[in-house]
Amino acid sequence: MNLDPEVLRREIKEYIIEELNLEDITPDDIENDAPLFVEGLGLDSIDALELVVIMERYYGVKIPNEEVGRKVLQSINTMVDYIIEEKGQ
Amino acid sequence: MRIISSALISHQDTYKKEAFSEVISQETYLESVLHPEYKDIIPPMERRRMTDAVKMGLACTKACLDNFSEITPGAIIVGTSMGSSAHTLKFLDSIITSNGGLISPTPFIQSTHNTIAGQISLFLKNNRYNNTHTQNSLSFEHALFDAYLLDREGVDHILFGSSDESENVLFDLFYYLRAKKHVKKGAGAAFFLTSKQENTDENIVVKSVEPNSNVVDTHSILSSFLDKNEKTMDDLDLILYSSYSNNIPEDLVAFPENKLVDYTSLCGDYFTNSGFAFGYAIDLLKHRPTVKSILVYNNLVETNLGLTLIEKH
Amino acid sequence: MKIAVTGIGIVSGIGLNVSENLDSLLHGKSGIKRSLKHNIFLSEVQLSDDELKRVLGINDELISRTNLLALKAAAEAWGNNTGDAKIRTGIVSATSLGGLDKMEQIYRNDFEHQAQNSKEILTFENGESAEFIGKKLGISGFIDTSSTACSSGANAIMYGARLIRSGILDRVLVGGVDPIAEFNINGFSSLNIYSEKPCTPFDENRSGLTLGEGAAYLVLENDFSLERTKNNTLCLVSGWSNATDAYHQTASSPEGIGASITMKEAIEVAGITPDEVDYVNAHGTGTQNNDLSELTALKKVFTDKFPLFSSTKGFTGHTLAAAGAIEGAFCVLAIQQHKVWQNLNCIVPFDQEHSPVLNDPLAKPLNHVLSNSFGFGGNCTSLIFSKA
Numbered sequence: 001m002n003l004d005p006e007v008l009r010r011e012i013k014e015y016i017i018e019e020l021n022l023e024d025i026t027p028d029d030i031e032n033d034a035p036l037f038v039e040g041l042g043l044d045s046i047d048a049l050e051l052v053v054i055m056e057r058y059y060g061v062k063i064p065n066e067e068v069g070r071k072v073l074q075s076i077n078t079m080v081d082y083i084i085e086e087k088g089q
Numbered sequence: 090m091r092i093i094s095s096a097l098i099s100h101q102d103t104y105k106k107e108a109f110s111e112v113i114s115q116e117t118y119l120e121s122v123l124h125p126e127y128k129d130i131i132p133p134m135e136r137r138r139m140t141d142a143v144k145m146g147l148a149c150t151k152a153c154l155d156n157f158s159e160i161t162p163g164a165i166i167v168g169t170s171m172g173s174s175a176h177t178l179k180f181l182d183s184i185i186t187s188n189g190g191l192i193s194p195t196p197f198i199q200s201t202h203n204t205i206a207g208q209i210s211l212f213l214k215n216n217r218y219n220n221t222h223t224q225n226s227l228s229f230e231h232a233l234f235d236a237y238l239l240d241r242e243g244v245d246h247i248l249f250g251s252s253d254e255s256e257n258v259l260f261d262l263f264y265y266l267r268a269k270k271h272v273k274k275g276a277g278a279a280f281f282l283t284s285k286q287e288n289t290d291e292n293i294v295v296k297s298v299e300p301n302s303n304v305v306d307t308h309s310i311l312s313s314f315l316d317k318n319e320k321t322m323d324d325l326d327l328i329l330y331s332s333y334s335n336n337i338p339e340d341l342v343a344f345p346e347n348k349l350v351d352y353t354s355l356c357g358d359y360f361t362n363s364g365f366a367f368g369y370a371i372d373l374l375k376h377r378p379t380v381k382s383i384l385v386y387n388n389l390v391e392t393n394l395g396l397t398l399i400e401k402h
Numbered sequence: 403m404k405i406a407v408t409g410i411g412i413v414s415g416i417g418l419n420v421s422e423n424l425d426s427l428l429h430g431k432s433g434i435k436r437s438l439k440h441n442i443f444l445s446e447v448q449l450s451d452d453e454l455k456r457v458l459g460i461n462d463e464l465i466s467r468t469n470l471l472a473l474k475a476a477a478e479a480w481g482n483n484t485g486d487a488k489i490r491t492g493i494v495s496a497t498s499l500g501g502l503d504k505m506e507q508i509y510r511n512d513f514e515h516q517a518q519n520s521k522e523i524l525t526f527e528n529g530e531s532a533e534f535i536g537k538k539l540g541i542s543g544f545i546d547t548s549s550t551a552c553s554s555g556a557n558a559i560m561y562g563a564r565l566i567r568s569g570i571l572d573r574v575l576v577g578g579v580d581p582i583a584e585f586n587i588n589g590f591s592s593l594n595i596y597s598e599k600p601c602t603p604f605d606e607n608r609s610g611l612t613l614g615e616g617a618a619y620l621v622l623e624n625d626f627s628l629e630r631t632k633n634n635t636l637c638l639v640s641g642w643s644n645a646t647d648a649y650h651q652t653a654s655s656p657e658g659i660g661a662s663i664t665m666k667e668a669i670e671v672a673g674i675t676p677d678e679v680d681y682v683n684a685h686g687t688g689t690q691n692n693d694l695s696e697l698t699a700l701k702k703v704f705t706d707k708f709p710l711f712s713s714t715k716g717f718t719g720h721t722l723a724a725a726g727a728i729e730g731a732f733c734v735l736a737i738q739q740h741k742v743w744q745n746l747n748c749i750v751p752f753d754q755e756h757s758p759v760l761n762d763p764l765a766k767p768l769n770h771v772l773s774n775s776f777g778f779g780g781n782c783t784s785l786i787f788s789k790a
Contacts, residue, residue: 021137197589207779303542
């Protein structure tokens with residue numbers, strides 16, 4: 001697995017757009033540090049579950065509980081950091 | 090019960106098309122549903138999870154309320170036979186392929202039959218009565234019946250209708266096994282708005298609706314329906330019918346053929362196509378002066394008979 | 403106009419008929435066990451499909467579990483009632499899965515090719531089980547199925563009551579059914595609201611729902627029908643209401659918008675005041691969201707005198723479209739037995755001042771009992787059962 005943060009950022013954005021059916025949005029529209037929920041991209045609680053599925057399905061990374069989920073699923077950067085942290089070890 | 094607004098999405102050019110009944114025919118039947126541009130109707134973040142059944146329902150809701158923006162529907166009632174069946178299959182697929190791993194929840198959420206009515210309530214921010222009837226070929230008639238009851242109970246501005254999609258194999262298989270005829274696979278949605286207020290000039294009124302299941306003798310049901318409504322066959326200007334076979338239903342053979350319309354030839358076979366017939370009848374009543382009384386005779390499934398009498402006063 | 407309940411039938415994880423269900427309620431016996439097949443906690447009906455067929459005398463190979471469970475409960479409720487041309491009779495049933503359990507089995511087997519000639523697909527349609535009950539019990543004409551997810555069963559009862567009040571029907575068989583299937587197990591798991599232990603409604607540490615399966619049906623009659631059938635009145639259906647939360651497709655609003663509307667309106671329809679409600683059978687699924695939202699709504703509606711309340715899902719699990727019907731039947735039993743059912747598995751109520759009934763079934767004369775059912779799409783329904 002390529003753990004280059006730039007590659008991961010790009011990939012995750014593409015997965016999010018596809019799995020969450022975000023028509024009319026390109027990877028460039030999603031900022032790396034912007035919040036994914038509510039005021040940022042405007043995702044909701046169901047999307048949170050979809051993001052957990054993406055993390056497990058494509059990166060084999062589990063999010064064990066809501067507390068971790070809240071921290072990890074803040075932005076593209078926090079998701080990438082978590083993957084690198086889990087996989088880099 | 091008076092109908093003041095209607096909207097249809099079908100295998101014909103019917104969405105927001107006034108007097109479509111004068112134009113459409115068997116020849117203008119399209120291979121697939123003529124969907125409106127949902128992008129212009131439903132915001133992207135809301136639209137992205139929606140199935141066709143939901144999108145059609147919402148687009149029809151919006152069209153029904155176009156000229157009545159001040160109205161808050163007193164109830165939302167939907168009839169659907171299969172609901173969002175494509176998502177039901179999608180979720181089954183993902184259970185099989187996931188091998189115990191995590192599964193995306195979206196198709197599960199969308200698969201419940203009341204997603205259509207639920208999304209309409211969310212879309213309109215409507216807190217009122219909300220029900221979904223699923224009784225195969227009589228699902229529309231049951232939604233109409235519920236509206237009819239609510240109207241009698243004093244509820245005004247009831248939004249009711251039906252929606253069924255067909256982007257999957259379920260309906261084909263299901264209907265294929267029941268029908269005794271060549272099946273023309275259809276899909277679509279039809280929604281309507283009621284009012285208690287009488288118009289000064291013309292009113293389209295639902296006189297009576299009767300869904301009947303486990304039927305053995307359609308003839309006696311039809312006669313008693315007409316008796317209850319103090320009608321004879323001669324009082325009817327048109328009968329719109331569907332049949333489980335290729336033939337004109339026995340009950341209707343004595344009726345003048347030029348006053349008989351097989352509505353499945355116009356909209357295709359699907360279990361809520363009597364919703365289309367109902368909308369077609371309303372359009373005809375509005376635009377053809379000589380037509381004042383129409384019976385919708387729904388015998389799409391051999392043991393089910395839906396009878397709906399619609400009139401212009 | 404009086405709407406009498408004259409018969410009930412129940413099949414659930416805590417019993418195969420009314421008396422077994424009653425016995426479990428009286429003795430605090432839960433039906434929730436770890437399922438060996440699914441490796442999660444479930445409240446399953448303790449009869450296989452083949453055993454149900456034998457009990458019901460059915461030989462049809464293709465029948466869904468949904469139909470079998472529905473007929474088991476419906477036949478018990480219907481009892482010795484017979485066809486009577488003078489009594490206008492109908493069925494309002496409820497299911498969310500329909501015959502999906504059967505579909506699931508064939509779907510795994512090269513579905514598109516094999517199903518072409520398979521009548522099993524016929525069981526998929528949601529309305530099929532209502533027609534099936536009708537055929538077996540000799541009921542034709544008005545047969546309808548309500549499908550509003552987890553409030554479906556309550557909506558069927560409400561709709562039956564409305565059909566009688568409007569003078570459309572004299573007698574209606576109402577209720578709901580849902581089986582356990584891979585579909586709903588995986589569905590609620592994917593939403594991350596499936597509890598790893600037996601559900602603990604209204605507990606501080608509740609962590610989701612436990613699925614159950616079953617069916618319940620009630621026979622409702624008007625005076626005209628009662629004169630002819632001479633059936634005993636068990637209690638009355640006196641109030642009902644349905645409203646929508648319009649907040650989120652799956653979650654309940656934190657303020658309990660829909661739930662407080664339906665409870666208030668049902669109380670109005672019954673012609674009573676909130677103070678007169680003696681017991682509330684809560685929806686109480688055991689999810690964080692539902693129980694908080696529901697208790698908030700209860701506090702809004704019952705401002706003067708807070709009623710006794712409990713969720714019986716610790717007994718039966720969440721039986722989806724059957725839940726409103728099973729819990730409706732439990733309300734009938736509560737009135738008959740003068741008992742308030744206990745809320746199993748709640749160790750520390752999350753709201754100490756508003757605790758559900760925790761101990762042995764409480765003996766109490768009950769005049770009016772309210773039952774809540776909420777479903778996806780923000781669908782909320784409240785019913786009121788009253789002493790005859």
